Amino acid sequence: MRLYHGPRFPQSPAIALTNLKLTNTFLLSSKAVESKKMSQVFSNNNNSFIIANTFNYSALDDESKILAWLSPLEPWVRHRDIGAERVDGIGAWLLETEEFRRWHSAPTEDESNHATLFCDGNPGVGKSYIM
Amino acid sequence: MVMLIGCDNSSLVIDKLSDEAGEGDAAVMCFYFDFAARNEQSPVNMLGSLLRQFVSGLKMIPEVIVQDFQKQKTGTGGRGLQVSGIMKMFQGITTTKRTFICVDALDECVPEHRMTILESLRQILQGSPNTRLFMTGRPQVRSEVERRLDGAAAFISIQPTEDGVIRYLYDKLRKDTTPEIMSSTLEAEIMRTIPEMNSETYVEASAREKLP
Numbered sequence: 001m002r003l004y005h006g007p008r009f010p011q012s013p014a015i016a017l018t019n020l021k022l023t024n025t026f027l028l029s030s031k032a033v034e035s036k037k038m039s040q041v042f043s044n045n046n047n048s049f050i051i052a053n054t055f056n057y058s059a060l061d062d063e064s065k066i067l068a069w070l071s072p073l074e075p076w077v078r079h080r081d082i083g084a085e086r087v088d089g090i091g092a093w094l095l096e097t098e099e100f101r102r103w104h105s106a107p108t109e110d111e112s113n114h115a116t117l118f119c120d121g122n123p124g125v126g127k128s129y130i131m
Numbered sequence: 132m133v134m135l136i137g138c139d140n141s142s143l144v145i146d147k148l149s150d151e152a153g154e155g156d157a158a159v160m161c162f163y164f165d166f167a168a169r170n171e172q173s174p175v176n177m178l179g180s181l182l183r184q185f186v187s188g189l190k191m192i193p194e195v196i197v198q199d200f201q202k203q204k205t206g207t208g209g210r211g212l213q214v215s216g217i218m219k220m221f222q223g224i225t226t227t228k229r230t231f232i233c234v235d236a237l238d239e240c241v242p243e244h245r246m247t248i249l250e251s252l253r254q255i256l257q258g259s260p261n262t263r264l265f266m267t268g269r270p271q272v273r274s275e276v277e278r279r280l281d282g283a284a285a286f287i288s289i290q291p292t293e294d295g296v297i298r299y300l301y302d303k304l305r306k307d308t309t310p311e312i313m314s315s316t317l318e319a320e321i322m323r324t325i326p327e328m329n330s331e332t333y334v335e336a337s338a339r340e341k342l343p
Contacts (some may be wrong), residue, residue: 021142066192066200070217071179073171078163083142087302090295091143099285103263103318104148106229113299114285115256116264120273121289127267128163130143131235 005087082128094119143264149233150183157229160184164239172240174247181232185224189256195223217250230262237268237276246270249279256283296326 031073094100103117148159160181163167164172198218204209232252240248256262267289276284294311300322307313 008134032224056246063192065202066196067183067187069200069203069212070186070196071176072181073162073176073180075162075180076184078165079142079145079161082163086142087299090298091289093149093292094143094289096285097287099287103265103285114283115262116258116276116280116284118273118276118284119267119287119289120270123269125289125291126295127289128235129290131145131161131163131233131267 082131086129091126094130145233148233152229152231156227157231158185158188158226159231159233161233162235164234164236166179166239166241169239169244171239172244174214174244174251175212175217175297177244177248178214178221179212179241182217182220185230186295193220193224196220214247214251221255224261226259226261228261230259232262232264234264234266237266238272246277246279249276253280256280271288293326300325 099117103114119127119130144158148157149155152159161184161200162177162180182196188195197234209302219263237245252264256264265281268276270288273286294306304313304318304321
């Protein structure tokens with residue numbers, strides 16, 4: 001890991017530009033924090049994180065606040081837990097059905113090409129695991 | 132761009148959609164209803180969660196959202212978010228991306244919330260022809276889905292297949308933490324009798340399994 005040892009604040013236009021680029025790198029990666037595991041993102045972006053942390057913390061802070069403001073819920077946690085328990089291959093037949101294929105295909109003028117697919121089943125049949 | 136958050140484990144439909152989304156420009160969002168979390172899973176939090184996942188995959192947070200966020204900061208207390216505000220933000224984002232919304236266990240959403248959520252999802256679908264909605268739930272909510280979505284839904288009945296049950300049993304036996312007390316006779320009996328049961332019996336058997 002390479003640490004940033006430069007000045008705490010930009011001293012020249014060139015440095016300012018460099019920092020702007022690095023900050024942008026981090027702003028992009030900060031969305032990846034939501035898309036991937038945080039540890040993976042940070043391990044891949046150590047340099048940009050350290051520098052952005054010095055110069056533009058508020059932008060990240062605002063972005064996190066906006067996302068948290070939209071909703072405090074984290075459904076991906078449940079998704080991860082279900083994925084860990086799922087037995088591979090079960091329910092694969094669903095992807096081969098005509099209903100799924102039609103639903104999944106690109107939108108057309110055909111009215112029978114429904115935008116919604118609802119899978120119903122009794123408790124315990126594994127509905128959550130097919131999702 | 133795939134924007135499903137933190138999902139690196141195995142799933143079926145979401146995996147398929149995410150894999151394909153990785154090749155092109157599409158978005159996948161998910162939500163799992165849970166009756167035990169019914170107080171937190173209000174319409175505004177649920178729809179906000181979908182929006183949050185969508186926004187997380189964009190390069191920039193859309194201006195319409197930033198502006199609304201700034202406005203509420205100057206307000207007095209609370210998040211200041213309502214379903215109408217979330218829907219306005221959804222409508223304010225123009226995207227050509229194919230978008231997949233996956234919602235599990237619709238029956239575990241309380242009826243009053245379900246009505247609002249289905250209506251909102253209908254509006255999202257109506258305003259965005261590139262959006263597809265995948266949902267699961269018990270059969271008793273099927274007619275409500277049909278009614279609220281103006282009949283614009285296809286249905287599939289999920290039933291356990293013999294192959295699925297056998298795969299599941301093999302997996303459970305393979306992960307048995309006390310294999311020394313399992314005899315080959317009992318294992319053979321399990322593999323013979325359980326695939327013959329119906330789904331209700333699986334649930335009962337599963338509940339008994341958890342008893343001390």
